[in-house]
Structure formats: C-alpha cells, structure tokens
Amino acid sequence: MKPDSSHIKQIKVVSNTHWDREFRRSFERTRRNLLTMMDVTLDILEQDPEFASFTMDGHSIMLDDYVEMRPEKRELVEKLIRQGRLIVGPYYTLAEEFSVAQEALVRNLMFGRRTVESYGGQTGTVAYTPSSWGQTGQLPQILRDFGLDKMMFYRGISHHEADAEWIWSAPDGSKVLASRFALYARYNWYYQVHRAVTRGTVFDKTYHWGEYDEVPFRLSDGLSGEDQSYGLLAPALHYDKSRLKQAILDMVEREGRHFTTEVFLAMNGHDISVAYPLESQVIRDAKELLGDRYAIEHTDLEKFWEEAQKHLQLDQLPVLTGERRSYLKEGMWTFLFPGTISARTYLKQQDFHATKELVAYAEPLAALSAVLGGEYPVRYLERGWRYLLSNHTHDANGGCAPDAVCLDIEYRYRKAADIGGIVSEDAMGYIARNLSPEHLGTEATQLVVYNPLPVERTVVTTVDLELPRGEGAKSYSLTHEQDPSVQRQAVAFEKSSVFVDSIWEVPTILDSHRVRMHVELSKLPGLGYRAYRLQPQAQELRNIRTLVTGPDTMENQLLKVKVNANGTLDVVNKLTGKAYNNLGYLTDQGECGNAWKHVAPRFDRKYNSLGVTAQVAVTESGELSSTIEASYSFLVPIDYADGNSRNTIMAELPVKIAYTLEKGASAVKVKLTVDNKAKDHWLRVNFPTGLATDLSWADTHFDVLSRPIPIPDSTGWVEQAGGTHPLQTFVELTDGKDGLALLPKGIYEYEAFEDDSRTLALTLIRACRIKLAVSEEKLTELPDQGIQCPGEQTFEYAVHIHAGDWREAGLLNAAACYAAPVRVAVSGRGQGSLPSEAGLFTLTGGTALHVSAVKQAEDGSGLIIRLFNPSADAEQAAFRFGVPVMEAFRCKMDESVTEKLPQPADGFAFEAAVEPKKIATFRVIFAGGSGE
Structure with missing residues (x-):
C-alpha cells in the first residue's frame, strides 16, 4: 500500500x-x-x-x-x-x-x-x-x-x-x-x-x-x-x-x-x-x-x-x-461474514432439491428423450431456471431476510422443483410409450429404470409399484436379457387401488397390488434406460438372508456397523481394519449472532448427546438393505436468555436417526430428524475420525480443494477467523491410507476440529434472530421465527468409509449417485420401436473427471456436455455414445465453439484431454440431426 x-x-x-x-x-x-x-x-x-x-x-x-x-x-x-x-x-x-x-x-x-x-x-x-x-x-x-x-x-x-x-x-x-x-x-x-x-x-x-x-x-x-x-x-x-x-x-x-x-x-x-x-x-x-x-x-x-x-x-x-x-484483518465494512451458509438450512436443502430436479434429472432425461425423437421442452426448462435463479439473490438464498421474503423463496423453490419433475416425467413417459411392443401382450407390465448419470451403475433401489391384481399373485419378478436374475427384497405387499387418468375419460379405478421391494439392478447403461418385464409369481417373496447380524449390528461385504446405546454409530472398514467409533453424536452451543455471523454468548454452555440413552430398533431386515433406528431426547437450553449466558430452562429435542446399510455399499445412509423446540442455538452432528491429518478436503464449484484444519491466528483482527467452511456434495478427512467422508444433501457448512479425534462436523441448525442493520451500532431485531428453524427438520447424508483419498474413492461420483438415485416407472407395453435398453453416452477415462451438465445447446444445435477435472493431473475423457455422432466441438461455457474435434473413428466415440483444474464444455451433433 x-x-x-x-x-x-x-x-x-x-x-x-x-x-x-x-x-x-x-x-x-x-x-x-x-x-x-x-x-x-x-x-x-x-x-x-x-x-x-x-x-x-x-x-x-x-x-x-x-x-x-x-x-x-x-x-x-x-x-x-x-x-x-x-x-x-x-x-x-x-x-x-x-x-x-x-x-x-x-x-x-x-x-x-x-x-x-x-x-x-x-x-x-x-x-x-x-x-x-x-x-x-x-x-x-x-x-x-x-x-x-x-x-x-x-x-x-x-x-x-x-x-x-x-x-x-x-x-x-x-x-x-x-x-x-x-x-x-x-x-x-x-x-x-x-x-x-x-x-x-x-x-x-x-x-x-x-x-x-x-x-x-x-x-x-x-x-x-x-x-x-x-x-x-x-x-x-x-x-x-x-x-x-x-x-x-x-x-x-x-x-x-x-x-x-x-x-x-x-x-x-x-x-x-x-x-x-x-x-x-x-x-x-x-x-x-x-x-x-x-x-x-x-x-x-x-x-x-x-x-x-x-x-x-x-x-x-x-x-x-x-x-x-x-477474514478482514483491518478496515471496516468488508467483513467476510461466513455464517450465511448455515442460516436457514431448510432453504439450502430446498435449493439443493430444486437444482437436482433440473440439472440431475430434467435436463439429461430430456436430452435422452430428444435424441430418441422426443421434443426438448425449452420453455419449461427456461421457466424452471428462472424460478430457481430468481431465488439466487444473496440476501434471499443466504437466508438473511425476514420470514415474508423466505415464504416467497420457498414458493419459487417448489415451482422450480415441480417443473423439473414435470420435464423428467414427460421424458420418461415418452421413452416408455415408444418402447417396442415386440413379444409383449396387451396385459404386459414393465418396470422401466432410468439412469440420469453418464456412468454405468449397479444399484440397490426401492420400487413402489401399483400393479394390476393377478389371480394368485403373491409377488413379482423382474427379468431382462442383460440382467436375467434380479435379486429382490420384500418390503410390503398389500391390496390397493389407484386412479387411472385419461384425457378422454373420467378418472377410473384400477384394483391393484401395492408392491414395495428393494431390488438390485446390474450394469444399467450410462444416461439411459432399461425396461424389465414384471411377472406375477404365485410364491411369496420372503427375506431369508439379512445384513442384520444382531439387535444393533449390520454387516455387508465392506463394512461392519454397530448402533450404540447413545444413538451413535461404530463402523469398521473390513478391507483395512480401520475402526471408527461414536460417529454421529450431536453437539449444541449458544448462538447470539445473526444470519451473517456466529456470536457465542459471553458465558456459553455446550452440550453433547454422548450420554443420552437411545431406543434402538431394527426397522428393516434383508440382504439388500437393512435399517436400524435410534431415538432419543436431547436436552438443550430453550434460548439465550439475555445474551450473556444461555437460559437455565431446558427444551427437549426429540431426535430420530435411521442408519441404512445396503449390499456392497461403502457408505451408511443416514436420515436424521430433529424436532427443534429451542431457539438461539447451533446444532451440529459430529464424527470423530481418529485420522492423523491437518487438512480437510471438500468439493466446491468445479473443483476439489484442501483447507488447513488449524484455525489461523487472527489476534488483533477486526474480524476473528473461524473454522467453518463450505462444501458442495462431500467433505473428507484422510491420512492417506484410510478416509472418512460425509456426503450431505444440501448441508453446506462443515468444520474439522483440531482435537485428538480429528472430529468432522456438519451444521444442521444455526438458529438465530433476525437483526437488520443500517450500521453495526444500530440493529433492529424482528420478531420473525423462521430463522430459528422451528419444528421438525430432516437431514440426509451418507457416511462414506474408504481407503486412500477422495480421488481413489471416487467421491464425486459417489456423491452424485447418492444425490440422484435411478428413477423407476411401471408401464404397459409400448407402441413404438425403441429397444428395451439404450444409453445416450458413458464417460470413462480418468479417475477424477466429473460431468456437471448434460443439456440441449441454447441455440438448439446439438447436445452440451460439461465436465471438469478437479485433480492436479491432466486426464483423458473418453465418451462412448449409443447413437452415431456426426461432429464434436470444444466450447466455452457460454457455448461458443472454440475447436472442432477429430471425427469420431467409429462414429460412436471420441476422446479429449482435460487439463488440470479445467472446466471443459463440449457440443455434440448427432447423425441425422438427433438432439437438435
């Protein structure tokens, strides 16, 4: 200076x-x-x-x-x-x-x-x-x-x-x-x-x-x-x-x-x-x-x-x-204010959901449908994006605004998500209608499975079917020539009825069986579909084998899991022998700040759930998916009283945590529900990793980066440094040999503590008050309660246990698969000529490359594929398409063409180098104009 x-x-x-x-x-x-x-x-x-x-x-x-x-x-x-x-x-x-x-x-x-x-x-x-x-x-x-x-x-x-x-x-x-x-x-x-x-x-x-x-x-x-x-x-x-x-x-x-x-x-x-x-x-x-x-x-x-x-x-x-x-060392008015990523966490989850509906489902499935002859719904998608982006005004999506604003935000998130869902359903419906009816009678039923990601997937998924009641049917099987022996696990089988809607008729009623099952589907094509034949079976489907090994334990090929009496989780990585204990305990501390920043009471009292007594129960048992639930009450102060210390009156927060382990999975899926009856508090879920590291790794926009765990010395600064950081879809700690990652759905704030256990924490709720300011000296506190996140709040995340680091574990892909499960639909026989299985494309090559978007080009000419390389090494992207490619180009993110790529050798594949940390966008023109 x-x-x-x-x-x-x-x-x-x-x-x-x-x-x-x-x-x-x-x-x-x-x-x-x-x-x-x-x-x-x-x-x-x-x-x-x-x-x-x-x-x-x-x-x-x-x-x-x-x-x-x-x-x-x-x-x-x-x-x-x-x-x-x-x-x-x-x-x-x-x-x-x-x-x-x-x-x-x-x-x-x-x-x-x-x-x-x-x-x-x-x-x-x-x-x-x-x-x-x-x-x-x-x-x-x-x-x-x-x-x-x-x-x-x-x-x-x-x-x-x-x-x-x-x-x-x-x-x-x-x-x-x-x-x-x-x-x-x-x-x-x-x-x-x-x-x-x-x-x-x-x-x-x-x-x-x-x-x-x-x-x-x-x-x-x-x-x-x-x-x-x-x-x-x-x-x-x-x-x-x-x-x-x-x-x-x-x-x-x-x-x-x-x-x-x-x-x-x-x-x-x-x-x-x-x-x-x-x-x-x-x-x-x-x-x-x-x-x-x-x-x-x-x-x-x-x-x-x-x-x-x-x-x-x-x-x-x-x-x-x-x-x-x-953080701001000297000066005024230009504070970082990192707290917005944890303000009104329910809004962040809604944003995550609406974005997923548009980006992970609607656009790629609409692109698949368009390449197969359907119409790409440009206006619908534009409308959905406008609803979503109109929420991306910093005070709104930052969660800083009064309740009246946030109610409007929730409305727009619902609209964006609804439109994404409509586009996806129409694309899936087009494919189902145009499947070939060959070898199928008019009474046939099919389960059409849609994979929105451009990677081949073997998955355990849940299907919830309403099927015509067959004489003597007590279960249903799934068959396809590419997956002839589908493993099933019964969840429920009951008589039901369902509306059937027609534009030419009043709604009619189908007497049905409601059949809920977990099924394992093998090698689903990348960004594609597969139509399984559903066959009624006279024999009941019973779950003989199970992943449950005791009243509070489960085990699959990779993990041993125990749900403890205090509701936490112990996990052993069977491949490396690494054990993790007391994963998922809650901590709660006082919050006197606002949406922009955390401020602790002068005399804070911090609580944890390690000493609670939970009711533990096996709620689902089978060889594809098993679940153990823990329920308990967590006592915390009801508010911060005068701001000097937390209230001595306690509030009881009912907590229910469902831990699900699936066949072959390297992660435990977690669904945590808390009824928030307290105010002015910061509730986090904690995972002591025991991993010797001074770095955390997390994905951010088009990148994966490391951050030091020790909080930097900010003595004398006008803004004190904190330990919280943002993430997008995963955060990981690793010592090079073993790693533990958290894959949350719309939870954007984490902290890795410099304690003996190297604890990793996710913010669930940071309940505070709305304090609007025209200056730091003069604050107006509003009576709005939405920012306190009252009532039942549900959070979903996966605890991913692996060897090596994020790249070796494929965490970007694991997080994408967790966030965007395959979609399934029941359909009668089709009336077109589409095969029973097809895929638009699969991306292979490289261990770090990740696709962020598949969509029709803005000008309607071709398919846009965007991917990025978050690693420090150049990688070779290999694309294999299910339809013939006429031309392929590199583009900028604004979709302007920068380079024509060599003609695909066999008409179905091409490769392109992606430099370290590069965001790469490609435009693909299909033979015959498909996709335009």
Whole structure:
C-alpha cells in the first residue's frame, strides 16, 4: 500500500445502486421501490444529457421486474441501454455463491447475458459482484468463458493481501484483473461526499425529525405487517456546495493510498439508492473547485478500468489464486461474514432439491428423450431456471431476510422443483410409450429404470409399484436379457387401488397390488434406460438372508456397523481394519449472532448427546438393505436468555436417526430428524475420525480443494477467523491410507476440529434472530421465527468409509449417485420401436473427471456436455455414445465453439484431454440431426 494519496490524479465517479430484490421487505414491496428508483433514474437520464450513466448493480433481473409493471417504459429502457447510459449485468441475479450449485453460477451468467441482450445491450467485460460472502475459486475461469476479464468484489479479500487492484487466478491459471475497492468499498463517494453535501454528515445515520420538511409517514394501526419503518413522502433534495471540496479531499486522503494507480474509483450508490438529480451539478462544481488538482469524470466501471489499465504495471501486481474467503484483518465494512451458509438450512436443502430436479434429472432425461425423437421442452426448462435463479439473490438464498421474503423463496423453490419433475416425467413417459411392443401382450407390465448419470451403475433401489391384481399373485419378478436374475427384497405387499387418468375419460379405478421391494439392478447403461418385464409369481417373496447380524449390528461385504446405546454409530472398514467409533453424536452451543455471523454468548454452555440413552430398533431386515433406528431426547437450553449466558430452562429435542446399510455399499445412509423446540442455538452432528491429518478436503464449484484444519491466528483482527467452511456434495478427512467422508444433501457448512479425534462436523441448525442493520451500532431485531428453524427438520447424508483419498474413492461420483438415485416407472407395453435398453453416452477415462451438465445447446444445435477435472493431473475423457455422432466441438461455457474435434473413428466415440483444474464444455451433433 502506498504511503499516502499524493499519486492520485484522476477521480472516476460511478453512479450506481445496489439493488436487493428482496431483503428488508418482500419482493412486491421492494418492487414498489424499484418502480420509484427506475422512474426517477430514467427521467434524469432522459432530461440531463450530462448525467453520464447509471449502473444498475451487477445483475439484470430488475429490468424484467420493472418492465412487467411499466411496459410503456421498455422502449426508453432499451434506448438508454443501447446508448451505454443504463448499465446492467452481466449476471441475472447476484447470488451468495457458496449456497448454490456450480451449474447455477454458469446459468446465471447465461440468463444475465440473454436478458441484457433482449434489451439491446451487451454485458461488457466487468463482473461486478459485490454481494457474495466470499468468492468461489473457479470464478475467474467461468468469467473468462463469458468474455469477462475484470472482477470487482470486497468480501473474502483483506487489505493486507493486496491493494485495490490485483490479479485473481483460478486454479487452472485463468486470470482476471480484480479490484477489492478501497476502505469504504462500493459506497465511498456516497458516504464521504454525497452524504456530506446533501445531509451534512458522513457516517452518522441518526434521523433528526424536523431537520428537513420531508413528510415522514408510517402506518400505525397495528396492521402494517412486516415493515415498521417510516418512509419519506417528500424527501428533501438538499445540496451544500460549500462542503464539497473538503469532502472530496478527505475522501482521497482516507482512501487514495489503497489504489495502485493515479486513478481513484469513487462509487456513488448504496442499497436501494436512487440516481441523484443534482449529480451533474455536483460533478461540475467538483471540477471547478478541484480541477487543477484532479481530473474528475462522471463515468462507468468499464471506462474506469480502461483508464486504470493504462497505468497498471501488471507484472508488479500480486496474483492471488483460488477461493477468496479471507477474514478482514483491518478496515471496516468488508467483513467476510461466513455464517450465511448455515442460516436457514431448510432453504439450502430446498435449493439443493430444486437444482437436482433440473440439472440431475430434467435436463439429461430430456436430452435422452430428444435424441430418441422426443421434443426438448425449452420453455419449461427456461421457466424452471428462472424460478430457481430468481431465488439466487444473496440476501434471499443466504437466508438473511425476514420470514415474508423466505415464504416467497420457498414458493419459487417448489415451482422450480415441480417443473423439473414435470420435464423428467414427460421424458420418461415418452421413452416408455415408444418402447417396442415386440413379444409383449396387451396385459404386459414393465418396470422401466432410468439412469440420469453418464456412468454405468449397479444399484440397490426401492420400487413402489401399483400393479394390476393377478389371480394368485403373491409377488413379482423382474427379468431382462442383460440382467436375467434380479435379486429382490420384500418390503410390503398389500391390496390397493389407484386412479387411472385419461384425457378422454373420467378418472377410473384400477384394483391393484401395492408392491414395495428393494431390488438390485446390474450394469444399467450410462444416461439411459432399461425396461424389465414384471411377472406375477404365485410364491411369496420372503427375506431369508439379512445384513442384520444382531439387535444393533449390520454387516455387508465392506463394512461392519454397530448402533450404540447413545444413538451413535461404530463402523469398521473390513478391507483395512480401520475402526471408527461414536460417529454421529450431536453437539449444541449458544448462538447470539445473526444470519451473517456466529456470536457465542459471553458465558456459553455446550452440550453433547454422548450420554443420552437411545431406543434402538431394527426397522428393516434383508440382504439388500437393512435399517436400524435410534431415538432419543436431547436436552438443550430453550434460548439465550439475555445474551450473556444461555437460559437455565431446558427444551427437549426429540431426535430420530435411521442408519441404512445396503449390499456392497461403502457408505451408511443416514436420515436424521430433529424436532427443534429451542431457539438461539447451533446444532451440529459430529464424527470423530481418529485420522492423523491437518487438512480437510471438500468439493466446491468445479473443483476439489484442501483447507488447513488449524484455525489461523487472527489476534488483533477486526474480524476473528473461524473454522467453518463450505462444501458442495462431500467433505473428507484422510491420512492417506484410510478416509472418512460425509456426503450431505444440501448441508453446506462443515468444520474439522483440531482435537485428538480429528472430529468432522456438519451444521444442521444455526438458529438465530433476525437483526437488520443500517450500521453495526444500530440493529433492529424482528420478531420473525423462521430463522430459528422451528419444528421438525430432516437431514440426509451418507457416511462414506474408504481407503486412500477422495480421488481413489471416487467421491464425486459417489456423491452424485447418492444425490440422484435411478428413477423407476411401471408401464404397459409400448407402441413404438425403441429397444428395451439404450444409453445416450458413458464417460470413462480418468479417475477424477466429473460431468456437471448434460443439456440441449441454447441455440438448439446439438447436445452440451460439461465436465471438469478437479485433480492436479491432466486426464483423458473418453465418451462412448449409443447413437452415431456426426461432429464434436470444444466450447466455452457460454457455448461458443472454440475447436472442432477429430471425427469420431467409429462414429460412436471420441476422446479429449482435460487439463488440470479445467472446466471443459463440449457440443455434440448427432447423425441425422438427433438432439437438435
């Protein structure tokens, strides 16, 4: 950092807003403010040609939100965007990155570009993302694939790491120029100059009634709902020129030394701020008062960078690589705030589910159906993605907002998941209808199994069938020439009835048998289907063999499992002899913080469940799948009382944990339900590994990375470092010989403790209070209870026991298979010509490669396959298709073609190298136009 600010010669003033689509208020209430902001801003831009431009944050969804209510303004919006005076994008929404999936980041930029271009604009070269609490490490690589080579953010990088300008590198070496702004981040001119000349203050946020004639207004009849704030019906438009010169000088003096060049970036905007009508006058006056000292210009971020780059010495800038999640050592307002990934964990689970429905099921199954002659449902999928991405506004998906906002979020998650389910069902139905009826009578029934992943799979899965009652049928068998002897395990067999719907008829009733079984299905084709023949059997299916070996023990080929009297799990890896004890005990500590950060009570009391007495019972017994359940009550303080210490009144949390072991599985599946009757507490599930390591390994967006277990020394820092970290689908500890991994479904926060047992923990609930702030000194606590996560909460994860590390254990694939089981459907005989088994493609080659997306190209031409190599070694991706390939191309993530690959030798296969840490996207054109 420079010793002073004497090198500053230029000041670039950027007028902007930071638009929280829904935060303090619900979306519709916030949109009322959006209409005002846009109406005022458009009028200013239209009437004042000196007002250079206004930057609409870094996203674009608010254009649609505005034009939906002001359709008559669309033409003006488009004109100002084309003129470069209304700056939008490049994102669709500004997400909290670590609470969403990797594909959501890519689609966000795709939808952002599409939205901006629909209004006649371009997304430029600057990614302005000031919102996420930390930045994911592969973002520079993603941005470069969308033509974005500059990045601006301030959470996750501390002042001691770099000056305002620096270079950010992804693990693969993709680089962007980056800015962390200066001391006061994205609102330095706003506070230090704008407020000084319009309100006579800088940082003080006290409102003085009567100081200005502004008509404060607040509904006060007790019916005002979520918002208790005053609004100013006639906000004063005040400007004191006499304060301007000193305000600018003070700003430059405070912050100038942060900038590496002579160009000072002055950001004039705030949360939900509006363009200032006198901005041009202020700029003119600033030039008059300080023109001999600074070249002051009203401009935008693109032009700031254009000028700054003329003065940057790139070879002298620090290069920071990978994930940016640094705590703040010095400064203010730019805290990491890592707690959002554990706020409202139920929302994170809903996001996980909705994303899975779209990415893991709907898109690949629709692609499979389209290649086989079906229609790819473009509009449906676009609608589903818009519902999902509209939730990816940082305060919303971060779980920080009041209950009214979060209820809207839950609605949109349901819509996204429903649409994903509809698309999947239609694709599976198309395949079933078009199966060949050869050798099948009209009375035939089939079990069609769909594998959405491009890997061959042998699975144990559960089927829940409603089958026509056959005379004397007491069970049903499954047969297929590729899997002639399907092993079955009975779960239930009972008389039932079910509706049959027809567009030509009223709903009719089928008298049926409801048959529930576990079945083992072998070598299912990658991203494909197989139709088994269902045959009624006169003999009952009885479970003679079982994985259960005692009242509280189970064993398969790989693992020995014991459920202890306190509800925890002991597991022995039979291949290595490594034993793990007391896995899955709960800990609970006090929580006085908020959605953004954990704060412990001054005198905390911490509890664990190791001493509880659980009721243990075998609830399912068989040779394919067995389950032992443990139930107990966990006593914790009811709340934090006065915040100084936890309450002495205790709440009883009923806990039920189901441990399931399957044939041949290297993981124990866990379903944990807790009835949360307490408040202000942090509940975690813990796994003492006994593994000698100082590193944890976890997957993140398009990567797998290691993190040190010891918490760094942050003595004297303005933000104290913690030990929690984000994950996507797995976290692992390994000593090189043995490893234990947790594979959660939508649980995104973990911590590995530097204790004797090297305990690994997942956050289940971090129940806190909503404390909204206009400053750290003045907090408003809302009565909303949703953030306390009350009532029954259910969590699912698998405890994966293995030898070696994540790569040897194939944890990315294991997590994907766990999160996306095969789908099954009962069908009558088909009416087409499809074979009884087919697959779109299988990926082989390499031990680390992982597919993240299979979808139709955005332009409708061909199939898009995206995969990534999270390892430090180059790997060879080998694709084997079930239909002939005409052409294959490498693409960027924006789907623009970069290279044509050699013609597949046999028409069905091709290979491509994937460099270390690289995200690789391919476009495949099938012979005959299939998939277009």
